[in-house]
Amino acid sequence: MRRRRALWFWVFVGPFALGLALFTYVPLLWSVGLSFFDAHNTVTPTHFVGLDNYTAMLQDDAFVGSLRTFLVFTAFIVPVTYLLSLSLALMVNRLRRARAFFRSVFFLPAACSYVVAALVWKMSVFNGVRFGLANTVLGWIGQGPVAWLAGTDPPWYWLVIVTVRLWLQAGFYMVLFLAGLQRIDPVLYEAAAVDGARPGWTVLRHITLPQLRATSVGVVLLLVVNAFQAFDEFYNLLSDARGYPPYARPPLVYLYYTALGQGQNLGLGSAGAVILALVIAVVTVGQARWLRLGRTDADG
Amino acid sequence: MTMSRRGVLVAGAGAAGAGLLAGCGSNTGRGGGDAHGTQLSQWYHQYGEAGTEQAVERYAGAYRKARVRVQWRPGNYDQQTAAALLTDSGPDVFEVNGPTLDQIQGGQVVDLTELVKDVEDDFNPAVLAPKTYDGRVWGIPQVVDMQMLYYRKSLLRDAGVEPPDTLDALVDAAGKLTSSKVKGLFLGNDGGAGVLGGTPLYAAGLRLVTEDGKVGFDDPAAARTLGKLHRLYADKSLLLGAPADWSDPSAFTQGLTAMQWSGLWALPQIRKELGDDFGVLPFPGDGGDGRPCVPVGAYGAAVSGRSRHKEAAKEFVRWLWVQRTDYQEDFALSYGFHIPARISLARKAAQLRSGAAADAVRYTTDHGYAQPLLWTPAAQTAYQDALSRIISGGASPEGELRAVVRKAGAELDRVKSTKKVKKAS
Structure with missing residues (x-):
């Protein structure tokens, strides 16, 4: 019987474990291996260079600059998305009528492709000519057109990037918060009311937020990882056939050009990828410890 | 025959697995030898x-x-x-x-x-x-492709501007041609850093890599010329954020800009929409050693x-x-608009003998430069980043170029030391 169970275990788990090993772990380990070689235009290099690629990457102003930019971007976008999606969830949760309608309305952008949204933002809403949507609105109040994505002073491109990201993501995290809100026992609110807690800020602070701890930790973790792995909307908003400008360049976009673009320096690209993975791991573990991940809502 | 639920699932998983494996044989179009030959x-x-x-x-x-x-x-x-x-x-x-x-x-x-x-x-x-x-x-x-400056004759005439033959004249012309509806010049949505590449350096009489494989723009003239490109940006003479980028002539034909940098391939469309109301120019020279130039590839x-x-x-x-020179001629001239790579074919081509097309061929012969093979993608990225910071960020051209010269020099040393060409196995 036990052998039979083992057999069935492998029948069901085997194909997925194999896929995971083949398409995730092997490339990952291969990449770590490549990072110690001079691997220009090859995935089977022979020239071992030790830690040279890591030294070069850490001395590369463009790469270190992109890491720095994205630490700042993360510190900004995570709380903003968190607050916006939580606010949406609280509002939708209080609705007596048409709750499903508004839930869908806010969630729908999450179903939109990042590429499509980025192109709509770039070519229609925030294009730099006078008939772009944003520039048309500016025209009504007598302002000249703004080159949203081309200028660095002031860096209007952040407005474009942040708005498209919020539009795409807030609905998804709102649904996570809604699920969390609906798991809170209404008895707690009744008890709080009996104890004289005023509805509003007091209840939010002492009942709702502590009860949402597990959801919040999950949401923040996802947001942080997402922010470091930013690629799609940045690439589609700012790149052109000739490359990517030196500002608002996520580490992944830089590595993409180094390793997979014309550069084809797979050793250097892999070293950058390992450094980026370590940064994400350190931030995530640190954050999980700080937020005491694994504790349940009830422990809060 | 009855089948348990588990049996059905196993059969399904097996079928899916087989499908996945079959999918692994990607269709590359490359076949082996068969009865029909290679x-x-x-x-x-x-x-x-x-x-x-x-x-x-x-x-x-x-x-x-x-x-x-x-x-x-x-x-x-x-x-x-x-x-x-x-x-x-x-x-x-x-x-x-x-x-x-x-x-x-x-x-x-x-x-x-x-x-x-x-x-x-x-x-x-x-x-x-x-x-x-x-x-x-x-x-x-x-085929040979090249890029050049298209200008709208009527707009220049109305503004009293002559077709610019120096970089200073180009900067001035772009400023005079700019109004609330039309910008003076379109060098791409990034302000020119991507498409211009080494062109301004050649216009200053310099080059990306010298004959003996050294960095060719370690010279004060480089900073002087690149600084002028920032003036175009600072004067707000550049069209930025157009729906179609520099390679597409739409911004030019739709009247969003009076001058645009684009490729030879755009010529038929421009001629179709503007008739004779346009002319072409090379990138104008700058400074005492400067010379006009056009990039070819x-x-x-x-x-x-x-x-x-x-x-x-x-x-x-x-x-x-x-x-098959007949196919080469057909490929170059019957669909898009390119110059045949064979000199004998280019001479024969009737389409290239008059008007703007003839000018383009002349610029290619007289002022064409190609990106040297020793100019690696890593050097290009460093240079393009610097150019972007100079044009739109207003960074100091001297400081930016110093860093690029260092990086490009290291790249040149690397590729020169990798002399050996691996034998293709």
Whole structure:
């Protein structure tokens, strides 16, 4: 019987474990291996260079600059998305009528492709000519057109990037918060009311937020990882056939050009990828410890 | 026959697994040998001009010594080929905007010198040189492409502006032509950092890499010229954020800009929409040693170092891109608008003998420069980043260029030390 169970275990788990090993772990380990070689235009290099690629990457102003930019971007976008999606969830949760309608309305952008949204933002809403949507609105109040994505002073491109990201993501995290809100026992609110807690800020602070701890930790973790792995909307908003400008360049976009673009320096690209993975791991573990991940809502 | 639920699931998983495995055999178009002889796979990037795909299918179909399957590849072609050349499932013959020096040194492309040895002098030297390394030819130029400055004659006349023949005159003209509705100049949505590349340096009388393989712009003239490009940006004379980028002439034909930097390929569309109301210019020279210049380049036909049929692939390339001059002429002139890479064909072409097209051919011959093979993508990225910071960020050209000279120098040392070309196995 036990052998039979083992057999069935492998029948069901085997194909997925194999896929995971083949398409995730092997490339990952291969990449770590490549990072110690001079691997220009090859995935089977022979020239071992030790830690040279890591030294070069850490001395590369463009790469270190992109890491720095994205630490700042993360510190900004995570709380903003968190607050916006939580606010949406609280509002939708209080609705007596048409709750499903508004839930869908806010969630729908999450179903939109990042590429499509980025192109709509770039070519229609925030294009730099006078008939772009944003520039048309500016025209009504007598302002000249703004080159949203081309200028660095002031860096209007952040407005474009942040708005498209919020539009795409807030609905998804709102649904996570809604699920969390609906798991809170209404008895707690009744008890709080009996104890004289005023509805509003007091209840939010002492009942709702502590009860949402597990959801919040999950949401923040996802947001942080997402922010470091930013690629799609940045690439589609700012790149052109000739490359990517030196500002608002996520580490992944830089590595993409180094390793997979014309550069084809797979050793250097892999070293950058390992450094980026370590940064994400350190931030995530640190954050999980700080937020005491694994504790349940009830422990809060 | 009855089947338990588990049985059904297992059967389903098995079928799905088999499907997945079958899916692993990707359709690369590359076949082995069969009863019909050798099969070759040939890759092209997606040309925008109607009829090109059918034309290359026709050429491939006319070849008798092997079956050639054409793959027309939309999307980021350079990156697709770069990735495919790392595997055995890439093309046998492919067109390439290069090959790059790393591809040559890495043995990813095959030596094609013997194919052109009798007709080498008939290829435009400006585009054959960047495909030559160590005295060997690694790609056969297909057509010559070039970029130049288009200007709207009527708008310049109305503003009392002469077609600019120096960089200072270009900066002034762009300023005078700018109004609330029309911008003076369009150099791409990034302000020119991407498309101009080394052009302003050549206009200043410098070059990216010197004959003896050193950085060619370690000179105060470089900073002076690049600083003038920032003036265009600071004066708000540049069109930025247009729906279509520099390679598409829409911004120019729709009247969003009075002058635009674009490619020769845009000429037929511009002529169709504006008639004779436009002229073309090279990028104007700057300073005492300055000279006008236009960048030229060529997609070339190359043979993959991992092809299983290298000799057959070379034979096909010889047939199409060396012997069949009728197809070469058709490819260059019947669909888009390019200059044939063969000098004898370019001389014959009636379409290139008058008007703006004749000017373009003259600029190519007199002022054309091609990006040198030693100028690597890493050096290009560093330079382009710096140019972007100078143009739109207002960074100090001297400081930025110092860093680029250092980086480009290191890259040149690297590629010069990797002298050996790996034998393609």
